[in-house]
Amino acid sequence: MVLGTDRLELGEGIRWTDDHAVLTDILSGRLLAAPDDPTAPHTPIARLPCPLGAVAPVEGRPGHWIAAAGTGVCRVDPAGRAEWIARPEDDAPVPMRMNDGVADPQGRFWAGSMAHDATGDAGSLYRLDRDGRVTRVLRDITVPNGPAFTADGTLMYLADSARGVIRRYRVDPASGDLGTPEPFVTLASGSPDGMTTDTEGGLWTAVWGLGQVHRYHPDGALDRIIDLPAAQPAGLCLGGTDGRTLLVTSAHIGLPAPGPFDGAVFAVRVDVPGTPASPYRPTVPSAPAPTDRADTP
Template identity: 70%
Template sequence: MSAPEPEPEPEPGPEPVGCWSERFELGEGIRRFDDSIVLVDILSGRLLSAPDRKSPLRVRAQLPVPLGAVAPVAGSPGSWIAAAGTGICRIGPDGNAQWLARPEDEAPVPMRMNDATADPYGRFWAGSMAYDTTKAAGSLYRVDRDGTVSRALTGITIPNGPAFTADCSLMYLADSARGVIRSYSVDPGTGALGAPTDFAALDEGSPDGMTVDVNGGLWTAVWGAGAVHRYLPDGTLDRVVRVPAPQPAGVCLDGHTLWITSARIGLAEPGPLDGAVFTARVDVPGPPAAVYRPEKPA
C-alpha cells in the first residue's frame, strides 16, 4: 500500500513594505473607505487615517475608552459607527460619541469591545472580550439598520473579524484564543446565523483580523507567527505572506494592495518594526469595504 501524497505547500506571498514612522501598541481595524485608509490604535482610543502610505496619518477621533474598529455611516458624512468601550456608539464629525448600547457594562468581569465590521447588507457586527481573556466571556453583537443591538453569539474568548463573503451568505469569525476560524451561514434578511462549522485551525499563532477577496479567499493576520494566511473557500491554506513583525493584527485589501497592521503590546523588547503598518502587492483584489446603512440617517 503506497503512502498518501503530502499536501502541497502554500505559495509564498510577496514581501511587505513598511509604511509611516508611527508604531502602534495595538493597531487594528484597518479598512479603505472612499479616499482614506482608516485604522485604530485600540487601547489608546484613537481613530486615524491617511489617503495613502506616503501621506502623514492624522487623528480623526480620540475616545476615552478602547476603540476596536469603525465603519462609516451612510448618509452622514464624517460620522462613524464604532465598537468601543463596553458597547456600540456613533462618532460624529466633531469626534464626540453618542452611545447606542453598552451591553458589557454589567458583565461579571471587565470587558471591552474588539474587532468589528459592516456586512454587505449594511449591518454592523462587533465582538467583545474580557481584559484578562477569561475563557468564553466574549460575545458577538449585531447592529441592525434600525439601530437595534442584539447579541448574536456567546461563548467566544477573543473574537476577531468577522469577515463576510460578497453575497453575505457566509460569515467567518476567528476565536483567536482557541486558534480556530469558524464559518456561519447568514440569513440575508434578518442577519440570523446558522450553526458554526470549523473552517481552519492554526498550528502556530492565532488568527486575528480578516478580510475576503473577490475570489472568496479569506485573508487573516496570524498573531504570534509573523504571517498573513490566505485560505481558499474550501479551507485549504493557499498562501503565506511573511511579516517582519511577530504580531500582525489586522488586514484589509485596497484593490491589489494588502494592508497589514501589527502590535507592540506584550513584547518584552519590541523591535523597530513592531507596531508598524505594512503593504504588499497581491494578485487577487478585494471588494470595497462595506459601510453601515441606517434606515434613517441621523
C-alpha cells in the same frame, strides 16, 4: 512597504474607505488615517476616552462612523464626539471591552467583545441592525476577531483567537440570523486575528505571534503565506485604487523588546482584489432595548 512612521501599541481595525485606509490603536482609543507617504505620520481622526476596536463608515454621512468601542457600540461624529447606541457589556461579571467589528454587505454592523484579561468564554458577538437594534447573537467566545463576510453577505467567518480557530456561519441576508457554525481552519501555532475576504471568496487572516498573513481558499486549503517583519500582525484589509493592496496592522504590546517594525502598518501587493469596506446603512432608528439571541455555545 511600511506606511507611516508611527508604531502602534495595538493596531487593528484597518478598513479601506473613501480612497484611503483608516485604522485604530485600540487601547488609546484613537481612530487614524494611514498616510500614502512612508515618511509621514498617521493622521488623527478621533480619540475616544475608551478602547476603540473598529469602525464602519455611515452611508450618506461623510465623517460619521459606527464604532465598536468601550463596552458597546456608538456613533462618532466628525468632531470625534461619541453617542452611545448600547453598552451591553456594562454589567458583565468581569471588565469587558469591544474588539473587532465590521459592517456586512446588507448594511448591518457586527462587533465582538472580550474580557480585558482574556477570561475564557467571556466574549460575545453583537449585531447592530439598520433600525438601531443591538442583539447578542453568539456567546462563549474568548477573543473574537473579524467577522469577515463574503461579497454577497451569505457567509460569515469569525475567529476565536485564543483557541486558534476560525469558524464559518451561513447568514440569512434578510434577517442576519446565523446558521450552525462549521469549523473552517484551526492553526497549530499562532492565533488568527483580523480577517477579510477577496473577490474569489478567499479568506485572508493576520496570524498573531507568527509574523505572517495567510490566505485560504473557500474550501479551507492554505493558498499563500506572507511573512512580515513584525511578530504580531493584527488587522488587515484589501484596498488601494485597484483593491489589490493588502494593508496589515501590527502591535508591539506585550513584546519585551519590540523590533523596529513591531506596531507598523504594512502594504503588500497581491493578485486578487478586494472591495472597499461596507458602510453601516441606518434606517430611521426605533431605539429598542437590546435583546439576546445567543443560543449557540
